[in-house]
Amino acid sequence: MEPAKELDGGALLSLDYDREIGTIAKRFKETVVRFRRRGAIVAVSGGVDSAVCCALAAHALGPQRVLALLLPERESSVDSERLAMQVVDRLGVPYERKDITGALDALECYERRDAAIRAVVPEYGPGWRNKLVIAGGLSGQFNHFYVVAAGPDGEWVRRRLGLKEYLAIVAATNFKQRIRKNVEYHHADRLNYVVVGTPNRLEYDQGFFVKNGDGAADIKPIAHLYKTQVYGLARCMGLPREIVLSTPTSDTYSLPQEQEDFYFALPYAQLDVALAYQDAGRSAVELAVALGVDLVAAARIYADIEAKRRTTRYLHEAPVLMKGY
Numbered sequence: 406m407e408p409a410k411e412l413d414g415g416a417l418l419s420l421d422y423d424r425e426i427g428t429i430a431k432r433f434k435e436t437v438v439r440f441r442r443r444g445a446i447v448a449v450s451g452g453v454d455s456a457v458c459c460a461l462a463a464h465a466l467g468p469q470r471v472l473a474l475l476l477p478e479r480e481s482s483v484d485s486e487r488l489a490m491q492v493v494d495r496l497g498v499p500y501e502r503k504d505i506t507g508a509l510d511a512l513e514c515y516e517r518r519d520a521a522i523r524a525v526v527p528e529y530g531p532g533w534r535n536k537l538v539i540a541g542g543l544s545g546q547f548n549h550f551y552v553v554a555a556g557p558d559g560e561w562v563r564r565r566l567g568l569k570e571y572l573a574i575v576a577a578t579n580f581k582q583r584i585r586k587n588v589e590y591h592h593a594d595r596l597n598y599v600v601v602g603t604p605n606r607l608e609y610d611q612g613f614f615v616k617n618g619d620g621a622a623d624i625k626p627i628a629h630l631y632k633t634q635v636y637g638l639a640r641c642m643g644l645p646r647e648i649v650l651s652t653p654t655s656d657t658y659s660l661p662q663e664q665e666d667f668y669f670a671l672p673y674a675q676l677d678v679a680l681a682y683q684d685a686g687r688s689a690v691e692l693a694v695a696l697g698v699d700l701v702a703a704a705r706i707y708a709d710i711e712a713k714r715r716t717t718r719y720l721h722e723a724p725v726l727m728k729g730y
Contacts, residue, residue: 422641433465444470451488521573532557536658582618599623612717
């Protein structure tokens, strides 16, 4: 599948990729030395972000000082592991695979989530699949979520979630990210390695990560880069074509789910431009021209960006101490 068409962000999104790779590699290596570590752990999911992070780590430290982790569970896409193997094979990094389904079962991840879904879809049961989709923000409403469920007989159901059910589903599925991070830090402790975080700028800025889950890391090499730029790095670093042409997915729910359905509400190429324009102080009028939308739509895009920043700000906060040091 072709990625979303990249829009012209002008100088705001331009990047000297060779220079950027060198700059990141230098800082990466300096950080590992400063932390008195020997290498890096990267959980490779099959997506472009983790692939680029793994490539950057291998470039900075050498492939043999990087351990890639493949951490599937029973609802992971079969394509994810196949693509992750393409990455580790291309880079020549050692890897370990650990299926985390047993841990998630023990923590009642699936059971708790399914109970919350049944509160709004009573017929939901064995053989059904699910995902969450976002709505509201770009139409001037508050963001809210629907659960989409598909039955084994082909029946599809879409129901709006109340806050209680939404929070219960998210809390249960967050086990997936937190268990993966526990495995990453186990290997980091065992090998005296740093843990690499893989969020890009859109995810980091808009709070699309789990606190103490995929948000936890010792180094985040691409958190300053827009998704368009991450794809550019993937091309520059010679990563597998299928990765370079992939469409971003969350790979968290059992139904296929693109990130724009679940959280961002816009294709990454448009959101890159919107975020870059807003950070540069460009007006909604200028954004409307850049995206080819009307002024009302542009203003709502800016408002949605700010709303997500407000509601997820606590994810970036360090623990609060009762006395400063």
